[in-house]
Amino acid sequence: MTTSLSQAPASGAPRAYMLPSARRFLLWTGLVALLAWVLVPIYFVALGAFGGRTGVFRWPKSIWPSDLSVAPMMQFLNIEGVFNALMNSFIAAGLTVVFSILLGAPAGYALARYTFRGQNAYRLLVLLTRAFPLAILALPLTVSFIRIGLYDTPFGVSLIHTVLALPFAALVTQSLFMGIPREYEEAAWVFGCTRFQAFVKVVLPLALPGLAATAIFAFVISWNEVFAASILTVRERTLTAYLLKILSESPLHYRFAGGFILIIPSVLFIFAVRRYLFAVWGIASK
Amino acid sequence: MADIVIDHVVKDFGTFQALQDVSLVVEDGEFVALLGPSGCGKTTLLRIIAGLETQTAGRVVIGGRDVSGLTPRKRGLAMVFQNYAVFPHMTVFENVAFGLRMQKASTADVKRKVERAAALLHIDSYLDRYPAKLSGGQRQRVAVARALAVEPAVLLMDEPLSNLDALLRLEMRTELKAVLREAGTTTIYVTHDQTEAMGLADRIAVMYGGKIEQIGSPLEIYATPATRFVGGFIGSPPMNFIKVRCEQGIVRIGNITLPCPAGCEDMELGLRGEDAMIAADGSGIPFDVRVVEPMGSHLLLTGSINGQLARIVAPPTATINAGERVALKADPSRLTWIDSNTGRAVGRA
Amino acid sequence: MIAKRPGGLRRAILSERERPMPARTSWIPYALIAPSVAFLGALFIIPLVQTVWLSFSAGEGVSLANYQRMANDLNFGLAIRNTFLLTLVVVPLQVILALVMATMVSKLDKGRDMVLWVLTIPLGVSDLAAGLAWLSILQNTGYLNSALYALGVIPGPVGWLSQETPWTLFFGIVLAEMWRATAIVLVILIAGLQLIPKEFSEAAEIFGASPWTRFRKITLPLLKPSLQSALILRTVLAFEVFAVVYALGGRNFPVLAGEAYTWQNENQNYGVAAAYAVLIMAISLAATAVYLRALRTRPEQLP
Numbered sequence: 001m002t003t004s005l006s007q008a009p010a011s012g013a014p015r016a017y018m019l020p021s022a023r024r025f026l027l028w029t030g031l032v033a034l035l036a037w038v039l040v041p042i043y044f045v046a047l048g049a050f051g052g053r054t055g056v057f058r059w060p061k062s063i064w065p066s067d068l069s070v071a072p073m074m075q076f077l078n079i080e081g082v083f084n085a086l087m088n089s090f091i092a093a094g095l096t097v098v099f100s101i102l103l104g105a106p107a108g109y110a111l112a113r114y115t116f117r118g119q120n121a122y123r124l125l126v127l128l129t130r131a132f133p134l135a136i137l138a139l140p141l142t143v144s145f146i147r148i149g150l151y152d153t154p155f156g157v158s159l160i161h162t163v164l165a166l167p168f169a170a171l172v173t174q175s176l177f178m179g180i181p182r183e184y185e186e187a188a189w190v191f192g193c194t195r196f197q198a199f200v201k202v203v204l205p206l207a208l209p210g211l212a213a214t215a216i217f218a219f220v221i222s223w224n225e226v227f228a229a230s231i232l233t234v235r236e237r238t239l240t241a242y243l244l245k246i247l248s249e250s251p252l253h254y255r256f257a258g259g260f261i262l263i264i265p266s267v268l269f270i271f272a273v274r275r276y277l278f279a280v281w282g283i284a285s286k
Numbered sequence: 287m288a289d290i291v292i293d294h295v296v297k298d299f300g301t302f303q304a305l306q307d308v309s310l311v312v313e314d315g316e317f318v319a320l321l322g323p324s325g326c327g328k329t330t331l332l333r334i335i336a337g338l339e340t341q342t343a344g345r346v347v348i349g350g351r352d353v354s355g356l357t358p359r360k361r362g363l364a365m366v367f368q369n370y371a372v373f374p375h376m377t378v379f380e381n382v383a384f385g386l387r388m389q390k391a392s393t394a395d396v397k398r399k400v401e402r403a404a405a406l407l408h409i410d411s412y413l414d415r416y417p418a419k420l421s422g423g424q425r426q427r428v429a430v431a432r433a434l435a436v437e438p439a440v441l442l443m444d445e446p447l448s449n450l451d452a453l454l455r456l457e458m459r460t461e462l463k464a465v466l467r468e469a470g471t472t473t474i475y476v477t478h479d480q481t482e483a484m485g486l487a488d489r490i491a492v493m494y495g496g497k498i499e500q501i502g503s504p505l506e507i508y509a510t511p512a513t514r515f516v517g518g519f520i521g522s523p524p525m526n527f528i529k530v531r532c533e534q535g536i537v538r539i540g541n542i543t544l545p546c547p548a549g550c551e552d553m554e555l556g557l558r559g560e561d562a563m564i565a566a567d568g569s570g571i572p573f574d575v576r577v578v579e580p581m582g583s584h585l586l587l588t589g590s591i592n593g594q595l596a597r598i599v600a601p602p603t604a605t606i607n608a609g610e611r612v613a614l615k616a617d618p619s620r621l622t623w624i625d626s627n628t629g630r631a632v633g634r635a
Numbered sequence: 636m637i638a639k640r641p642g643g644l645r646r647a648i649l650s651e652r653e654r655p656m657p658a659r660t661s662w663i664p665y666a667l668i669a670p671s672v673a674f675l676g677a678l679f680i681i682p683l684v685q686t687v688w689l690s691f692s693a694g695e696g697v698s699l700a701n702y703q704r705m706a707n708d709l710n711f712g713l714a715i716r717n718t719f720l721l722t723l724v725v726v727p728l729q730v731i732l733a734l735v736m737a738t739m740v741s742k743l744d745k746g747r748d749m750v751l752w753v754l755t756i757p758l759g760v761s762d763l764a765a766g767l768a769w770l771s772i773l774q775n776t777g778y779l780n781s782a783l784y785a786l787g788v789i790p791g792p793v794g795w796l797s798q799e800t801p802w803t804l805f806f807g808i809v810l811a812e813m814w815r816a817t818a819i820v821l822v823i824l825i826a827g828l829q830l831i832p833k834e835f836s837e838a839a840e841i842f843g844a845s846p847w848t849r850f851r852k853i854t855l856p857l858l859k860p861s862l863q864s865a866l867i868l869r870t871v872l873a874f875e876v877f878a879v880v881y882a883l884g885g886r887n888f889p890v891l892a893g894e895a896y897t898w899q900n901e902n903q904n905y906g907v908a909a910a911y912a913v914l915i916m917a918i919s920l921a922a923t924a925v926y927l928r929a930l931r932t933r934p935e936q937l938p
Binding site for chain 3: 027030031034035037038039041042044045047048056057058059060061062063099102103104106107109110111113114116118119122125126129130131132133134135136137138139140141142143144159160162163166167170195220223224225226227230231240243244247248252255256258259260262263265266267269270271274277278279
């Protein structure tokens with residue numbers, strides 16, 4: 001862990017351009033290794049996804065792509081239930097975004113702008129959710145969801161995913177709203193806005209990028225969740241639940257195709273919110 | 287145009303009393319400064335007038351209308367905030383137009399009024415820029431223009447110049463005075479800077495500890511402070527206070543005697559550094575000089591009178607050295623007498 | 636969205652004025668948090684209570700029957716051992732790897748954003764997908780075996796993920812977990828590092844502290860709150876681990892959450908599944924409590 005640290009000259013400034021070339025070389029070698037560590041498994045699962053049956057059983061394998069085509073992927077998508085599962089994943093994740101923002105952002109606003117009795121209790125409730133393996137709480141919900149007709153629906157899945165995303169959304173939006181000076185709102189009130197108008201005209205435009213990042217995180221949380229989705233669905237499975245179900249009986253190249261489809265949206269989303277990543281997690285992990 | 291009546295306003299924050307029974311009348315078209323150190327309640331009072339804060343007791347009446355329970359937008363006023371609160375996601379034009387748009391003014395009206403306010407504050411050349419591209423002084427102008435554009439009956443300003451650097455502050459002060467005189471708006475201006483208050487205001491309300499200590503014209507407040515606090519807060523250097531005993535209407539300091547108002551024994555003699563003259567004949571209040579600071583326009587002498595700290599202003603050409611003892615004279619009518627027990631001035635009609 | 640609160644509550648609020656907002660509108664924050672409180676009540680608190688209740692009810696009355704059945708199950712001991720083993724190995728490795736990543740990234744000027752983006756990609760990858768990605772490497776005819784074959788280490792495809800090779804299976808799961816979840820630790824640590832003013836380390840440097848000393852005496856103590864939250868988050872999630880394991884080894888490597896899933900979905904025995912859930916929750920809470928205590932920081936010690 002400390003190789004790069006202990007090798008920096010004691011008297012030198014710890015900046016890259018000040019490092020002697022040998023240490024720089026070492027630093028970049030390490031970094032390239034780390035980048036490869038992250039990217040190579042994704043590359044291989046992509047090869048598996050587009051290589052089809054023959055690709056999977058080729059022996060020995062070459063790390064270079066050969067015989068790739070979209071046909072195996074299309075084949076996978078045409079399997080009965082796959083496209084439906086994909087849609088269910090999108091629906092559940094979309095609903096999770098809507099619910100966690102609609103429920104979490106007002107709470108975040110209240111925490112940011114008001115001091116009120118019960119504030120600490122509320123904060124404790126939100127933080128408490130973090131000490132629990134939340135997805136496991138889907139177990140008893142099976143029964144009640146069957147009773148009220150939410151079992152085996154993307155809507156029902158999105159509810160439990162919102163439990164995962166809501167505390168996150170509340171904390172992140174809290175700090176988002178705290179970053180918008182109260183004076184802006186007060187100025188809007190003085191110049192003729194109601195509270196609601198002031199929120200819409202002044203706070204919302206300023207909070208929008210951060211809210212979008214929060215929404216994307218909520219989406220990713222739901223998109224990736226396996227346990228609760230598998231417990232709460234039978235026919236209307238999400239993609240993760242579907243893949244888990246077929247894991248033991250489906251051929252490898254289908255599994256890789258499914259894994260690849262699971263990875264892609266997340267990678268794009270993380271790219272979209274990379275500017276907010278650290279701000280958001282810095283807050284959410286307090 | 288409107289007058290403002292602040293009627294026995296009290297504000298508690300939990301157990302802390304931010305305002306203790308404050309009353310103040312601001313005439314139509316008058317410019318009143320609320321002046322005091324931080325924590326004196328001046329901003330709280332302003333925010334209560336604006337409706338951003340609700341008083342615990344008392345009323346606020348603007349133009350004969352009791353606005354105590356009304357939200358800010360229904361009070362018909364405009365405000366300039368300490369940090370300007372110029373909306374970053376709107377152009378300068380939209381910022382200045384904000385209040386007019388909320389009043390649903392016609393497009394032509396908005397354009398005309400924005401342009402007039404912008405011209406008044408010399409921001410017409412960057413109306414389509416975003417605030418992020420403006421300097422602090424320019425943002426300040428936008429904030430003032432936004433407030434003036436709605437032609438408010440009442441204008442509230444919360445330390446509007448405190449975030450500017452010294453030179454810009456002086457420039458903006460002069461300009462504000464000219465602009466506001468022309469607009470003729472009833473203005474309440476919160477500041478902790480006495481020169482701002484003295485320079486701008488028709489009247490100053492000096493606040494301390496949640497109370498108004500004194501209301502009066504800048505000259506009155508300077509010349510005849512009503513309390514020890516006002517004397518010490520206004521003026522540079524602050525007024526000197528020398529503990530004396532008043533016996534049978536007479537006070538002795540060194541080898542001179544001064545007549546003092548009757549009524550109490552423990553008094554403090556308030557003497558402005560600028561009012562003291564160095565007596566050529568050596569007879570007067572003895573002053574032991576410890577430090578001499580040449581300030582250009584004057585010499586600032588720090589030393590002691592009867593063992594008590596005092597600061598005296600001397601002409602720049604005077605030849606006085608540290609360690610010297612000089613005698614001071616003062617016009618008795620410019621002396622302030624403070625009752626040590628109450629801290630209030632006594633013996634003044 | 637905004638509902639009026641009952642009068643009794645409103646009166647109670649009105650007495651509180653310690654805030655810079657008009658007191659007459661004090662019901663607003665309650666209206667704003669009410670929907671989320673109701674939601675968390677319905678879908679967090681109630682299921683929590685239900686789970687506990689369910690785990691203690693078998694047939695008629697309160698009993699420990701479900702727990703007995705859980706403890707007597709063949710896989711129970713294995714699941715406990717495996718879950719703890721995984722957590723104890725994976726979580727510290729993730730923290731160390733994340734610290735290495737953070738230190739290396741902090742030395743970069745250009746390319747920093749790009750490197751960080753790549754290193755945080757796994758943040759968005761589900762444990763199932765991570766398991767599948769590593770399956771493509773570790774399966775019999777996968778890339779690992781191909782590489783070993785090319786080097787002449789093995790004569791042909793070798794199975795690493797079967798019941799007969801529990802340790803290589805375990806090692807594969809560790810790799811996949813490290814690959815997937817180090818990113819979250821990295822992000823939390825970098826967010827924490829950003830809060831530490833550079834001047835502290837620079838001041839220590841002027842007084843002659845070596846880089847290792849600076850790291851140990853300045854950075855690490857100031858990073859403690861971030862480490863704490865990263866550890867809590869990761870540990871709780873590690874006890875929930877399930878899909879990675881299934882993707883790589885099926886049921887060859889029993890873990891607690893997997894057993895809960897099996898009892899619920901395949902055996903349709905909700906009581907025993909609930910007992911597993913309660914066990915996982917109890918372990919998670921205990922771990923959180925340990926971290927909160929062990930990595931306590933007094934607020935006055937932070938910048």
